[in-house]
Amino acid sequence: MTGTLTVLRVGPGVTVQDGGRPGWLEYGVSRGGAADRLALAEGAALLGQGADLAAIEMAGMGGEFQADSDLRIALTGAPMRASIDGAAVAWNASHLLPAGARLAIGAAQRGSYGYLHAGGGIQTPQHLGARSAHLAAGIGAPLAEGDALETGPDNGRTTGLGFAPDNRFEGGTVRVVASLQTALFPKAELKRFEQTTFRRGARGNRMGVPMESDGEGFRPDGARTVVSEVIVPGDIQVTGDGTPYVLLAESQTTGGYPRIGTVLPCDLPLLAQAAAGAELHFRFIPLEEAVELERAEAEWHEGLRSQCFPLIRDPRSMTNLLSYQLISGVIAGEEDVL
Amino acid sequence: MAEERVAAPVPEIRTVGVDGMLVSFGSRLSEPANRAALAFRAALAAESWDGVEEVSTSLVSAYVRFDLRHLDHAALRARLGALLAQRDWYAAELPGQRRLWRIPAVFGTELAPQLPQAAEAAGMTEAEAVASLSAARVRVQTIGFAPGQPYLGELPEAWDIPRQTQLTTRIPEGALAVAIRQLVLFSVATPTGWMHAGQTAVRLFRPDAEEPFLLRPGDEVQFTPVTPEELQGLRRDPLGGAKAEELS
Numbered sequence: 001m002t003g004t005l006t007v008l009r010v011g012p013g014v015t016v017q018d019g020g021r022p023g024w025l026e027y028g029v030s031r032g033g034a035a036d037r038l039a040l041a042e043g044a045a046l047l048g049q050g051a052d053l054a055a056i057e058m059a060g061m062g063g064e065f066q067a068d069s070d071l072r073i074a075l076t077g078a079p080m081r082a083s084i085d086g087a088a089v090a091w092n093a094s095h096l097l098p099a100g101a102r103l104a105i106g107a108a109q110r111g112s113y114g115y116l117h118a119g120g121g122i123q124t125p126q127h128l129g130a131r132s133a134h135l136a137a138g139i140g141a142p143l144a145e146g147d148a149l150e151t152g153p154d155n156g157r158t159t160g161l162g163f164a165p166d167n168r169f170e171g172g173t174v175r176v177v178a179s180l181q182t183a184l185f186p187k188a189e190l191k192r193f194e195q196t197t198f199r200r201g202a203r204g205n206r207m208g209v210p211m212e213s214d215g216e217g218f219r220p221d222g223a224r225t226v227v228s229e230v231i232v233p234g235d236i237q238v239t240g241d242g243t244p245y246v247l248l249a250e251s252q253t254t255g256g257y258p259r260i261g262t263v264l265p266c267d268l269p270l271l272a273q274a275a276a277g278a279e280l281h282f283r284f285i286p287l288e289e290a291v292e293l294e295r296a297e298a299e300w301h302e303g304l305r306s307q308c309f310p311l312i313r314d315p316r317s318m319t320n321l322l323s324y325q326l327i328s329g330v331i332a333g334e335e336d337v338l
Numbered sequence: 339m340a341e342e343r344v345a346a347p348v349p350e351i352r353t354v355g356v357d358g359m360l361v362s363f364g365s366r367l368s369e370p371a372n373r374a375a376l377a378f379r380a381a382l383a384a385e386s387w388d389g390v391e392e393v394s395t396s397l398v399s400a401y402v403r404f405d406l407r408h409l410d411h412a413a414l415r416a417r418l419g420a421l422l423a424q425r426d427w428y429a430a431e432l433p434g435q436r437r438l439w440r441i442p443a444v445f446g447t448e449l450a451p452q453l454p455q456a457a458e459a460a461g462m463t464e465a466e467a468v469a470s471l472s473a474a475r476v477r478v479q480t481i482g483f484a485p486g487q488p489y490l491g492e493l494p495e496a497w498d499i500p501r502q503t504q505l506t507t508r509i510p511e512g513a514l515a516v517a518i519r520q521l522v523l524f525s526v527a528t529p530t531g532w533m534h535a536g537q538t539a540v541r542l543f544r545p546d547a548e549e550p551f552l553l554r555p556g557d558e559v560q561f562t563p564v565t566p567e568e569l570q571g572l573r574r575d576p577l578g579g580a581k582a583e584e585l586s
Contacts, residue, residue, distance in 0.1 A: 025401070026394035027551045028481045028525070028543075127545045137485045138526065139545045180352040180360055227366055228482070228489075230394065230401040232355040254396050254482035262355035287411065290356045294406050 003069040005118060007147040008102065013059030013205075014143045016122050017115075019052055021130035025253050031233065032134040032250050035059075035113045035206055035272040037265075038301070039077035042163065043117030045304035046074035046094040048156045053121025054131040056143065058114045059206075062105025063143070065116070071097045071151060072119030072159050078111030078169055078273055093162035093311055111169030111273040120152030136207055136250050161308040168270040171200065171278030176236070176261040177290045180229065184220040184258045185238075193218055193260060194283055198244070202276040206250040209271070210243055211280065217242015220258045228256040234263035234271075236282070248272055264290050266297035347371060349422050351415055357406050361418055362399040363427065367520075369492050370428040371398040372479045376556050377430035381421060389414075395555055397480050397489065435584075436556045438475070441523075441538050442579040443514055443561040444569045445471065449537040452506075456516050456533040459499040468563060470494060471535065476521055478557045486542035486551045487525040490559055495519065501531035512538045512578065514561065523559075536561060539569055539578030552577065558585065 019040065020033020034040040034057055044051040062080050074094040075082055082089050085101045091114075097103050108114055124131045124140070133140030143149075182190070192215070201210035218238050231237075235247045237257040246263060247255075248271075261284060263271055274280055285293075347364040354360045361378060364371030379400040382393045389409030394401050404414055445468040446453035457467035476490035493516070501517040506529065509515060513524045514536030522532050525542035538561070542552050553559070564572070564579075572579035 022403075023392050024485075025392060025403075026481065026555065028483060028485045028487050128550060137545075138543065177353075177356055180354055227364075228397055228480075229362075229399060230354060230358075230360065230396045230482075232358055232403075234355060252483045254480070264356055287353060287356070291406055291411070294356055298407065 002120065002123070002153055003067055003071055003151045005071065005122070005149045005151055006066045006068070007143050007145060007149070008064040008066055009145055010063030010143050010147075011058060011061030012142065013061070014063055015057050015133035015135070015140065016054050016124050016143070016149070017057040017132045018054035018121075018130055020132050020249060021128045021134070024128055025230065028253050029128065029134065029137050030231070030249065030251050030253050032132045032137070032139075032206075033130070034115070034132075035249060036077050036115070036269040038168070038269040039113065039115045041301045041304055042076040042092070043074040043115055046076070046161050046163070046308055047072055047117055047119050048158060048305065049119065049121065049154075051301065053117075053152065054124065055118070055122060056116040056149075058105065058108075058116065060112060061107050062114060062116070064105070065097075065103045066101065067097050067099060067151075069099045071099075072154060072156060073097045073103065074117040075105070075114065076117065077113050077115040078108040079165070080108050080114040081106040090162055090311060092165045094159045096159045108275070110275070112275055113273060118151040119154035119156055123150040123152045134250055136252075160311050162311040163304075163307045163309065169273050169275075171274040171280045172270055173281040173283055174267040174271050175264045175285045175290065175293070176282045177264065177287050178284060179235065179259055179262040181220075181226060181258045182261050184226070185218065185260055186221050189218055189220075190260070190284070193244070194281070196281075198280045198282070200274040200276055200278045200280060204276065206248055208245050208247040208251050209274075210245050211236075212243065218244060218260060226256060226258050228254045231255050231259075232262060234265060234268055235259045236261050236263065246271055264293060266293055347428075349374070349427065351418055351422075353411065354401060354403075358401060358403045359411070359414055359418060360399050360401050361422065364398045367397045367479070367491070372477075372491070373432060374427040374430060375400050376433055378421070378427050379555075380433035385421065387414075387417060395480055396482060433556055436554070436558065437582040438558045438560070438585050439553065439580050439582050440560050440562050441540055442564040442569060442572055443472075443536040443538045444566050445536045445563055447566055449566055449569070450514070450534050452515075452533040453535045456499065456535045459533070460496045462496065467535070470496070471516070471521075472561050472563050475558050475560050478553050478555050478559065479520070481551075481553065481555055484524070484526045484528065484543075486553065488523055488542070488553050488557075488559070490521040490523065491519055493519045493521065499533075502533065503531070505529045505531050506534060509534050510537070512540055514538055537569065538580075539572045539575070540580050541576050541578065544576060547576070552580065
């Protein structure tokens with residue numbers, strides 16, 4: 001059965017996102033899609049549905065939502081305070097949102113992007129084969145008060161599942177491979193780049209995030225300019241003042257600034273989730289190792305469902321979630337046990 | 339694009355991120371390198387190798403993105419090398435199914451206020467500049483930066499003028515801007531260093547249209563001078579009066 005999820009109140013950076021629209025680089029449209037693809041896969045696993053379905057991405061701040069019929073939901077990504085009709089509900093979990101109940105989602109407590117998934121997915125119209133808003137390209141728009149979002153047919157019935165979240169919401173070390181222009185930078189600059197403690201700048205958005213540091217800017221060898229070349233998500237371009245800028249899902253498709261390296265796709269969730277001011281380090285790894293890590297990440301995404309366990313208590317109230325015996329690989333009963 | 343003279347270019351294969359490869363036909367923009375990139379991209383598309391997810395071109399390169407679970411770097415590099423060796427790509431024919439577009443444009447006036455500045459930089463009177471820009475038949479060398487936005491070239495040598503160091507705060511959609519022997523036709527309003535010499539009413543990207551993108555890489559374009567009043571009349575047409583004919 002399809003339904004409608006109505007937006008009663010919403011933060012400024014809330015959009016519908018899916019896996020994005022690959023295949024349009026030729027026409028100047030970057031892939032876009034969820035800033036944190038792992039969070040998209042986690043929501044799909046909690047609801048037992050395909051990871052290609054669209055969800056609501058909330059940058060820093062959520063909103064209030066109401067469904068016109070019973071709706072299964074899941075909450076993933078940057079943890080935000082959430083409640084249904086005033087009763088707190090767990091993050092990184094699936095729940096039943098009863099018809100007419102108010103789901104309230106507050107500000108991110110850590111990280112940048114939280115996700116609200118609906119059973120059957122959010123079914124806004126497709127453009128170029130995807131539902132993702134791509135604001136830089138003029139596709140879609142931020143959600144606004146009063147928007148009525150159609151949700152797709154939902155074959156699942158299970159709610160009340162959760163999983164133990166990883167720690168990708170506080171910055172950390174991201175792995176980088178050399179890319180087509182890395183050789184333009186002297187070895188000493190590359191070493192300094194790896195040794196520098198960066199802070200995620202405040203101006204970041206879905207197009208990219210600046211990396212601030214106390215030291216000098218980073219310079220390629222000589223003053224040469226480079227011919228404009230293809231950009232992929234994770235590319236670290238170094239602008240005129242020497243500030244590295246990590247390009248994300250919604251970046252431009254070509255660029256003439258030299259790029260010092262490319263962040264591994266599997267580490268982009270950590271980078272995108274780093275809140276303004278969070279500390280980040282970069283570490284170059286060999287391409288062969290990166291390929292193995294990407295293959296392992298794809299397998300991890302496929303196995304996420306077996307990481308879900310029935311919630312018996314709100315994990316936020318457990319002092320040490322991992323010390324509890326978690327039932328792994330078991331699909332919960334029909335009841336929401338929360 | 340401060341350019342250095344380089345020796346006859348040799349194609350180069352490099353990696354892009356973890357799952358991409360780039361075949362570059364030069365380290366600077368040139369007509370032969372751009373033609374080679376377009377032809378090589380067409381050949382790649384025709385090969386449609388298993389595991390290749392996307393191919394595209396930038397000004398002088400063809401890009402391949404592939405699925406790491408179905409193809410590895412060594413195998414792809416070997417295939418790209420073999421395809422490169424099949425012929426002299428710098429001498430290759432341009433791919434088929436190209437079109438010639440004639441797009442109405444107002445040169446100068448308050449709609450395109452930097453025509454005088456651009457003409458002076460090119461060492462021409464304004465009338466000579468309009469004649470030169472509207473006589474030029476330029477090719478879509480690549481589409482990029484913003485959706486459907488073409489880089490058009492190559493203009494006569496007089497137009498090898500630098501971009502401005504001071505950015506124009508906002509150039510409107512449909513603006514035609516010139517620098518470094520290229521024209522850019524803007525698909526979105528944006529800040530730019532290119533000089534705003536013409537204004538069209540064309541919409542290059544329409545997300546809801548059956549064919550969302552007007553231009554394809556390799557298409558040719560000529561700009562027809564019109565008056566501001568004529569352009570106003572063309573604004574009701576999403577194509578802004580642009581007309582296409584097939585190039586054989």
